[in-house]
Amino acid sequence: MGSGEEDTGGGGGAVRGVVLKALVVVGGVLLLRRLRRSTTRWDHARAVADALSGEKFSREQARKDPDNYFNLRMLTCPATEMVDGSRVLYFEQAFWRTPEKPFRQRFYMVKPCPKEMKCDVELSSYAIRDAEEYKNFCDRPKDQRPQPEEVIADIAEHLTTIHLSRCGRGKRCLYEGSTPPEGFPNNWSGASYCTSDLSIHKNGEVHIWDKGFNDEGNQVWGTKAGPYEFKPAPKSKYDDMFSPLNFSAPLSLEKKLDKAYVIDDQ
Numbered sequence: 001m002g003s004g005e006e007d008t009g010g011g012g013g014a015v016r017g018v019v020l021k022a023l024v025v026v027g028g029v030l031l032l033r034r035l036r037r038s039t040t041r042w043d044h045a046r047a048v049a050d051a052l053s054g055e056k057f058s059r060e061q062a063r064k065d066p067d068n069y070f071n072l073r074m075l076t077c078p079a080t081e082m083v084d085g086s087r088v089l090y091f092e093q094a095f096w097r098t099p100e101k102p103f104r105q106r107f108y109m110v111k112p113c114p115k116e117m118k119c120d121v122e123l124s125s126y127a128i129r130d131a132e133e134y135k136n137f138c139d140r141p142k143d144q145r146p147q148p149e150e151v152i153a154d155i156a157e158h159l160t161t162i163h164l165s166r167c168g169r170g171k172r173c174l175y176e177g178s179t180p181p182e183g184f185p186n187n188w189s190g191a192s193y194c195t196s197d198l199s200i201h202k203n204g205e206v207h208i209w210d211k212g213f214n215d216e217g218n219q220v221w222g223t224k225a226g227p228y229e230f231k232p233a234p235k236s237k238y239d240d241m242f243s244p245l246n247f248s249a250p251l252s253l254e255k256k257l258d259k260a261y262v263i264d265d266q
Helices: 002-037 041-052 059-064 148-153
Strands: 054-057 072-081 087-095 104-112 121-128 155-166 173-178 193-201 206-213 219-221 228-232
Touching: 041 087, 041 104, 041 121, 041 173, 041 193, 059 228, 072 148, 072 228, 087 148, 104 155, 121 173, 148 155, 155 193
Parallel strands: none
Antiparallel strands: 054 072, 054 228, 072 087, 087 104, 104 121, 121 155, 155 173, 173 193, 193 206, 206 219, 206 228
């Protein structure tokens, strides 16, 4: 009798243990779902804006494939915020040897995709009304930059819009997207429209592939080998001074620019 009662007690304890483990697993799943749901549309927009910001270079590509890529500096920083919460970033690109002379300047506006669209973040680029006033905007002290109200007034014509979505599991990227297949109007170097592909990676890289096409659908500017891969600048600029690329002759700069990268003022 006594041993039978002990066996019953042990069986009950085992059942309780299984039930407890099941509750822990279910609770963990519910918590994970709740955490996933807590990521809002604006969280995605802020994540993209933060990832685009900073100083990045295409140094490695230029070293490995100088026939197709230049060593470019990409610099982006916050400029202002719109009343609806959209973030406005200032963006410029220059050759690494002449960062004070950017050949491309833009405003980026970052906000959530419209609810009816199957994407997370809408990234639009705009021309700058007086681009000369914004050269090296990010390198200047804040009190020497155009102020937020001036930035808003200087947002000129819309250029492109890229719809970004969170990357699927197993991919190296965090967000990726592109312009619509028909692209956006562009008349630089014989083009009639342009397209852009962009991806943001977990290691801080930003990959950009801008291309221009004529009416026949032939590519007339932009790289054909693949996107530019901009990697975050080293933390120590002292170390970067001794990069082998920085001591090599800039022969690649004498290539035809329209074959490797579009340099325009649109």
